[in-house]
Amino acid sequence: MQWETVIGLEIHAQLATRSKIFSGAATAFGAEPNTQACGVDLGLPGVLPVLNREAVVMAVRFSAAIGADLERRSVFARKNYFYPDLPKGYQISQFELPIVGRGSAEIMLDGGEIRTVGITRAHLEEDAGKSLHGDFHGLTGIDLNRAGTPLLEIVSEPDMRSAKEAVAYARKIHQIVRYIGICDGNMQEGSFRADANVSIRPFGAELGTRAELKNINSFRFLERAINFEVERQIELLESGGRVVQETRLYDPDRDETRSMRSKEEANDYRYFPDPDLLPVELDDAFVAAAISGMPELPDVRRLRFSEEYALSQSDAAQLTASRELADYYEATVSEAGDARLAANWVTGDLAGSLNRDGIDIGQSPITAPMLAGLLRRISDNTISGKIAKQVFDAMWSDSGSADEIIESQGLKQITDAGAIEGIVDEVVNANPSQVEAYRQADEKKRAKMLGFFVGQVMRLSKGKANPQQVNELLCRKLAS
Amino acid sequence: MHDKNIAALGAGLRAGDFSSVELTRAFLDRIEQYDGELNCFITLAPERALARAEQADQLIRSGKAGPLAGIPIAHKDIFCTEGVKTSCGSKMLDNFIAPYDAAVVSRLEEAGAVMLGKTNMDEFAMGSSNETSHYGLVRNPWDRNLVPGGSSGGSAAAVAARLCVAATGTDTGGSIRQPAALCGITGLKPTYGRVSRYGMIAFASSLDQAGPLTRSAADAAVILQAIAGLDRRDSTSAEEPVPDYSRQLDDPLAGLKIGLPKEYFNDGLDSEVARSVELAVDEYRRLGAEIVDISLPNSDLSVAAYYVVAPAECSSNLSRFDGVRFGYRCQGPKDLEDLYKRSRSEGFGAEVKRRILIGTYALSAGYYDAYYLKAQQIRHLISDDFKRAFEKVDVILGPTSPTTAFAIGEKADDPVTMYLSDIYTIAANLAGLPGISIPVQPTAGKPVGLQIIGNYFQEAKLLNVAHRLQQESDWHLAAPAGY
Numbered sequence: 001m002q003w004e005t006v007i008g009l010e011i012h013a014q015l016a017t018r019s020k021i022f023s024g025a026a027t028a029f030g031a032e033p034n035t036q037a038c039g040v041d042l043g044l045p046g047v048l049p050v051l052n053r054e055a056v057v058m059a060v061r062f063s064a065a066i067g068a069d070l071e072r073r074s075v076f077a078r079k080n081y082f083y084p085d086l087p088k089g090y091q092i093s094q095f096e097l098p099i100v101g102r103g104s105a106e107i108m109l110d111g112g113e114i115r116t117v118g119i120t121r122a123h124l125e126e127d128a129g130k131s132l133h134g135d136f137h138g139l140t141g142i143d144l145n146r147a148g149t150p151l152l153e154i155v156s157e158p159d160m161r162s163a164k165e166a167v168a169y170a171r172k173i174h175q176i177v178r179y180i181g182i183c184d185g186n187m188q189e190g191s192f193r194a195d196a197n198v199s200i201r202p203f204g205a206e207l208g209t210r211a212e213l214k215n216i217n218s219f220r221f222l223e224r225a226i227n228f229e230v231e232r233q234i235e236l237l238e239s240g241g242r243v244v245q246e247t248r249l250y251d252p253d254r255d256e257t258r259s260m261r262s263k264e265e266a267n268d269y270r271y272f273p274d275p276d277l278l279p280v281e282l283d284d285a286f287v288a289a290a291i292s293g294m295p296e297l298p299d300v301r302r303l304r305f306s307e308e309y310a311l312s313q314s315d316a317a318q319l320t321a322s323r324e325l326a327d328y329y330e331a332t333v334s335e336a337g338d339a340r341l342a343a344n345w346v347t348g349d350l351a352g353s354l355n356r357d358g359i360d361i362g363q364s365p366i367t368a369p370m371l372a373g374l375l376r377r378i379s380d381n382t383i384s385g386k387i388a389k390q391v392f393d394a395m396w397s398d399s400g401s402a403d404e405i406i407e408s409q410g411l412k413q414i415t416d417a418g419a420i421e422g423i424v425d426e427v428v429n430a431n432p433s434q435v436e437a438y439r440q441a442d443e444k445k446r447a448k449m450l451g452f453f454v455g456q457v458m459r460l461s462k463g464k465a466n467p468q469q470v471n472e473l474l475c476r477k478l479a480s
Numbered sequence: 481m482h483d484k485n486i487a488a489l490g491a492g493l494r495a496g497d498f499s500s501v502e503l504t505r506a507f508l509d510r511i512e513q514y515d516g517e518l519n520c521f522i523t524l525a526p527e528r529a530l531a532r533a534e535q536a537d538q539l540i541r542s543g544k545a546g547p548l549a550g551i552p553i554a555h556k557d558i559f560c561t562e563g564v565k566t567s568c569g570s571k572m573l574d575n576f577i578a579p580y581d582a583a584v585v586s587r588l589e590e591a592g593a594v595m596l597g598k599t600n601m602d603e604f605a606m607g608s609s610n611e612t613s614h615y616g617l618v619r620n621p622w623d624r625n626l627v628p629g630g631s632s633g634g635s636a637a638a639v640a641a642r643l644c645v646a647a648t649g650t651d652t653g654g655s656i657r658q659p660a661a662l663c664g665i666t667g668l669k670p671t672y673g674r675v676s677r678y679g680m681i682a683f684a685s686s687l688d689q690a691g692p693l694t695r696s697a698a699d700a701a702v703i704l705q706a707i708a709g710l711d712r713r714d715s716t717s718a719e720e721p722v723p724d725y726s727r728q729l730d731d732p733l734a735g736l737k738i739g740l741p742k743e744y745f746n747d748g749l750d751s752e753v754a755r756s757v758e759l760a761v762d763e764y765r766r767l768g769a770e771i772v773d774i775s776l777p778n779s780d781l782s783v784a785a786y787y788v789v790a791p792a793e794c795s796s797n798l799s800r801f802d803g804v805r806f807g808y809r810c811q812g813p814k815d816l817e818d819l820y821k822r823s824r825s826e827g828f829g830a831e832v833k834r835r836i837l838i839g840t841y842a843l844s845a846g847y848y849d850a851y852y853l854k855a856q857q858i859r860h861l862i863s864d865d866f867k868r869a870f871e872k873v874d875v876i877l878g879p880t881s882p883t884t885a886f887a888i889g890e891k892a893d894d895p896v897t898m899y900l901s902d903i904y905t906i907a908a909n910l911a912g913l914p915g916i917s918i919p920v921q922p923t924a925g926k927p928v929g930l931q932i933i934g935n936y937f938q939e940a941k942l943l944n945v946a947h948r949l950q951q952e953s954d955w956h957l958a959a960p961a962g963y
Contacts, residue, residue, distance in 0.1 A: 042805060044580075045560065078796050080796050080843070276716065
């Protein structure tokens with residue numbers, strides 16, 4: 001039997017507000033337990049939630065970014081259930097009337113095919129706290145620092161057909177929320193996490209029963225969790241069993257998913273509109289202010305890059321992967337001029353070095369103006385491309401400017417015709433047999449043999465001789 | 481001294497006839513003397529009260545004191561008071577010392593009022609007789625075999641017995657107006673959103689509203705002045721400007737249109753209560769008001785709608801009392817589920833549990849549309865009834881409660897009969913309208929309350945209508961024998 005996989009994702013993006021969604025407590029990560037929880041976050045008797053305006057602004061920006069129907073009136077609802085890290089016994093979320101309606105995102109599949117993934121809705125809600133299971137002598141500790149942190153839950157349609165597509169979609173959403181500055185995207189700290197609804201069916205059949213994989217906090221785990229789950233469901237169905245609707249947890253250490261609770265045990269959340277909060281009503285002025293200053297979105301920027309800078313699809317995609325990288329590239333181009341050359345360096349040596357050292361573009365020791373300074377010296381023939389790599393490495397470790405390093409290490413290209421001619425003569429004189437062989441050879445072979453002489457000249461000049469001048473001179477000398 | 485109104489006490493304080501410390505001591509002595517038999521207070525705060533009174537005396541001497549400076553009051557134990565036990569009448573919060581002041585508490589404190597203590601109440605404000613309190617029932621000072629009404633029964637009885645000058649209360653379905661009626665005092669439930677709910681322990685968030693219990697409309701105006709107004713900490717608090725509530729008190733009533741809803745004078749109304757209300761209506765006619773018969777056709781739906789909406793909201797609001805962070809926790813819980821089940825079973829009383837169960841049921845999947853949604857639709861119908869009525873009349877008059885105070889224990893085992901004692905007050909909560917109850921001609925020695933309902937933010941009009949009657953009559957001046 002050929003099975004078709006059907007996947008929908010619910011992504012929780014933590015909004016990058018300074019304070020919580022319904023209280024004034026800070027949202028910074030990593031503080032001592034319960035030091036960033038005020039009375040509202042503790043659910044003290046008598047406290048009331050007050051909506052953080054900035055969280056609404058961010059939801060409006062997201063709505064614009066995915067071309068969604070922004071709901072001018074949305075309603076907060078209470079989702080009721082008991083859990084020790086849920087202080088009020090209910091989570092304030094949006095249920096029937098979310099702030100962001102139907103939208104979509106485009107993902108690029110292997111081979112460059114573009115697929116549109118539908119986004120059903122996105123809604124604002126508060127995060128819960130954390131249960132801590134270590135060091136409490138058999139008891140459980142509760143840390144409410146995270147309680148009340150603003151989340152945007154982004155719910156997709158079941159439009160993805162493989163783990164790869166699901167990851168591509170998750171990456172796209174990750175890219176968008178970071179571009180528009182509403183989420184730091186830090187998956188290790190839990191700022192961006194996904195639940196995957198996975199089912200399988202014979203091609204063309206009705207949707208199968210789904211399992212929900214909870215709280216996956218890396219793209220790699222997302223892919224592995226889905227693949228494991230698909231295999232599990234296929235084995236189950238092919239051996240005559242059936243899939244039960246349940247919540248499962250992915251364990252990265254054992255690379256498997258495990259049942260958390262079945263639908264029968266699932267809570268009845270008894271949603272109802274939160275009477276402590278008024279409906280969120282957005283007027284034109286609020287929406288206009290929220291989306292003013294929205295940056296260019298990644299897909300638009302990618303297309304512009306490939307046109308404006310004459311870049312390949314894949315270079316344009318790579319350079320627009322994050323807003324910081326794209327900004328870096330454009331800053332480099334504006335100072336260095338040569339877009340092609342800049343693209344090669346940013347996607348090549350720079351990306352390689354960042355990757356090797358495991359740092360972000362924002363932490364690069366070589367800033368865009370510094371890289372532009374290097375590229376200008378290539379363009380104006382002060383150094384060759386090969387020497388440039390050496391200069392780049394020195395800049396990476398010492399943070400000096402290209403000019404300083406070229407100067408201090410004497411790497412300036414030799415363009416003085418007399419000096420180059422001297423070296424060329426030396427090489428020609430030192431290798432009479434090769435010269436003779438060259439002169440006997442036909443045009444085709446000569447081109448190959450020239451490399452030997454160029455190599456010798458470059459070796460003697462420590463790579464500094466201008467390659468074009470060396471070529472010209474050698475051709476002339478060898479021919480006569 | 482204990483019989484004087486706020487204006488007279490303020491004048492005496494400013495004239496130096498007595499100090500706030502003396503006044504505070506006098507009331508603390510009265511509490512000492514009488515509260516054993518009435519049980520109005522759950523917690524007394526004498527040191528805090530005397531310290532505040534001393535500060536108030538300094539302020540008064542400096543000449544900068546407002547009308548409430550140095551006036552001893554009491555707060556219903558539903559309002560959080562920093563450093564003072566805030567129990568909400570429940571075992572669940574018997575060990576809860578609030579770490580902050582409710583908006584109502586801090587505003588009255590800023591006005592210089594002196595808090596004597598926290599008053600008894602039905603557990604989590606759920607009750608109409610003050611018999612559901614963990615701290616025991618409150619007795620009605622007019623007859624100690626009778627209930628004082630509820631849920632603000634401690635506040636109402638304390639004001640009636642002159643154990644404090646004024647008290648705060650909360651009103652979700654009549655919990656200020658009904659005990660005010662049964663204790664022969666004045667109780668005002670403001671428009672929903674007029675007074676901040678911040679720091680007031682929630683029963684049913686869309687209905688709860690704080691207000692004053694006093695011995696006159698003039699006193700209520702002074703208290704409301706201090707507590708009304710926008711509070712950014714409560715999203716449902718109104719932007720509406722706050723007028724000077726005392727300025728319009730004496731406005732003449734000539735030409736005032738008073739509506740009498742026929743549904744409020746039906747078979748369920750005690751005939752003696754009806755007669756007292758009619759006496760008051762005659763008085764208003766004499767004062768130049770025009771009496772208009774009106775109809776609020778959906779009145780009969782209000783109790784049913786209320787007993788869906790209020791329990792639904794309470795079932796969620798009371799989820800935070802889970803034994804995890806504060807309040808009662810059962811002994812030696814086996815596991816998490818045991819902790820929840822026993823802490824809540826042992827910490828809540830029967831009426832609270834009944835309402836949590838009703839509310840949980842009403843919100844459950846499959847029942848939500850039939851109950852909660854339907855009840856919300858009824859709220860709209862009821863609001864529309866009032867909207868149409870206020871196109872014709874300025875205020876609506878009727879009885880506050882269908883009967884006078886009933887005997888302790890009389891309705892305790894019959895929740896539905898108990899619920900019907902709020903039949904005339906609930907509609908104002910469902911619609912969010914202001915209402916006031918003032919004492920009229922007593923019957924067989926028992927107080928009778930007249931309810932006046934106004935349009936949104938028309939508290940000044942209600943106080944004016946109430947005050948004019950109190951100037952022409954002395955029903956509100958009567959004190960229960962022995963107090």
